[in-house]
Amino acid sequence: MRSAKYPKLFEAGMIGNLMVKNRVVMPPMATNFAGPFGEVTERLIRYYAERAKGGTGLIIVENVQVKYPEGKNIACQLRLDEDKYIPGYQELAEAVQWYGAKVFIQIHHAGRQYHNIEGAEGVAPSAIPCGFLQRPVRELTTQEIWDLIERFSETALRGKKAGMDGVEFHGAHGYLIGQFVSPHTNQRIDEWGGTLDRRLRFPLEIIRRTREKVGSDFPICFRMSVDEFVPGGLTLEDSKTIARKLESAGINVLHVSCGIYESMPKILEPMHYEEGWRVYLAEAIKKAVKIPVITVGQIRTPAMAEQILKEGKADFVALGRTLIADPEWPNKAREGRELEIRKCISCNIGCIGGHVFGDLYMRCTVNPMVGHERLEGWVDLKPAEKKKTVMVIGGGPGGMEAARIAALRGHEVTLYEKEKELGGQQRIASRGPGKSKLNFIREYYHHQLPRVGAKIELGKEADKKLIEKIKPDVLILATGAEPLLPDITGISGKNVLMSWEVLAGKAKVPGKTVVIAGGGLVGCETALHLAGQGKKVTIIEMLKELAMDMEPITRFDLLTEVLPKAGIQSITGKVIAEFSEKGVTVMDPLGKKSLVEAENVIIALGSKSLNPLEEKARELVQEVYVIGDAKEPRQIINATFEGASVARLI
Ligand SMILES: Cc1cc2nc3c(=O)[nH]c(=O)nc-3n(C[C@H](O)[C@H](O)[C@H](O)COP(=O)(O)OP(=O)(O)OC[C@H]3O[C@@H](n4cnc5c(N)ncnc54)[C@H](O)[C@@H]3O)c2cc1C
């Protein structure tokens, strides 16, 4: 189906002899939805079927192991190393193809970037541990290399038997195939290492054996990290040559990614990266080959996707987290319903860093449905049995999601927000450096709430009187949190300000030297904000390290790139003893005190729940729910999930 606004995006495209109905590709993304034995599950099928139903042209299913357990990189990873797994993939392929999408699987071996959850020993071309994981690894023998080549090709054949439309070899992100190709990880001196041709032998043998098994017509994609962004790693120039060699070997499409674990933020870029920042990589590869090229990374809007295709920078556009956040993105874009799209904010909290890499199943900060597609009442909302009046207090992410779902189910909903704008803490958080994408959340609800019939009362602080007056059937308390002010000497001094106020632009910081009390996420972001104004900033944190409450990939980026570039100093492992006009007195674990001089001190010492209405409300209303930070200060994902859950109950 065509689109007048995005003609290129919704034009059919060819991969070898396979026709894909549009140019939207879902790239492989591990979910932890596989069963504990690596089998396809109903949950996994429903998750992918939802993305196919949403209009995606080609789905490349997440990474599938060729050798268990040493080949795995996440806790519950798919396997297809034995024939007994084939029927599961058959069902998966049929579920996706039913909606007119094409489906590939990604074939993978982790190499040195392995998960040691099963106690397996890591293997790699050379015995060089990954700098990020620091797990022991041993060099593969020649016999083992040939065995793996057979396994990759057999897995491809099993995929074909299961009815997959094609396969992708995972040659990117520093996993086994990439480890062979890269001089950074392959320091062998035999026929599998040394020159580029010898380093390429492993993937080329895999492709040769696969072609022998699957025939010349079966589509094969190759995913590559064309720039590894590490010293001594693959560069874009190397990758142009590699791409041409892969094309000659019979690859039908190249999937251009970048980075390895040691440069993780380049694979899974945090929020501050610009939309489409790495399209230049695909563009360069496209110029080097004749086969189609897929681009990927931080593509969030249909306009950006269309522009990339129109300018001929790539043939297909892969939308990863974009499609986790909104499986209906393609249909909404095609139908001109862009404002209805739930845009991914690139937080990595719900999906990768905070969940899949933490041995938890995939979720999503902005879309609480992720992982629950198979549960009754989640995808297909059940209309309310009895229409109730629902009062929601608090227009942060929790209250907004609760109001949306309750209204969609047919309840009469009014949301009260004391500020003049929706958003809650997100309004403050989005003012931190590189965090403007958080505004996507507010923009979405701002458009959606009136559309679904939820009334919004802005600038209205709800109290006991109002609850008494309205007498709702259901009351949802989503009043959020407020900053914590510990009882420390000098905390109410004139030179002491609150981080929330500073970020919100409500408090000006006059001094040139500033100490931030508290080195968690909020403290670090406030430090960056002030360093950006030319202040000399020092963070004081009692834990041994900064930003321990932050999602790990964003944190890695913060500690290795962002903070050092901003010239921010930090003192860790010391507690604050006193604030004064001179600055902050800190105490080390042995009780030794010292003064850190500063003109201003900014408090970022955490937050506490704000829930003053619950007790009285329970006397007045039969059904009362407390959600989000009002229950316990946490993150947006908890607020949206609790809002979505409670609104499905009432
Ligand atoms: C600087 C900063 C950065 C952050 N960064 C992130 C991040 O990157 N990722 C992340 O996941 N989380 C982040 N958080 C935390 C996140 O914003 C909160 O966890 C989340 O907003 C909680 O949502 P909520 O709906 O429960 O409450 P809130 O967002 O606090 O919303 C509560 C709302 O209720 C309103 N309200 C309170 N009392 C009343 C009343 N009586 N009547 C009417 N209205 C009332 C308030 O005005 C507010 O708008 C950050 C927080 C801060 C402060």
Ligand SMILES: Cc1cc2nc3c(=O)[nH]c(=O)nc-3n(C[C@H](O)[C@H](O)[C@H](O)COP(=O)(O)O)c2cc1C
């Ligand atoms: C939860 C999650 C799991 C991922 N797993 C894989 C994977 O199995 N194989 C792979 O090649 N890339 C994987 N990726 C990377 C994505 O395919 C994609 O390249 C990356 O997310 C950048 O694109 P985006 O900004 O559109 O999300 C994963 C990403 C996420 C968020």
Ligand code: SF4
């Ligand atoms: S959890 Fe965050 S990064 Fe992941 S898809 Fe959802 S919004 Fe995007």
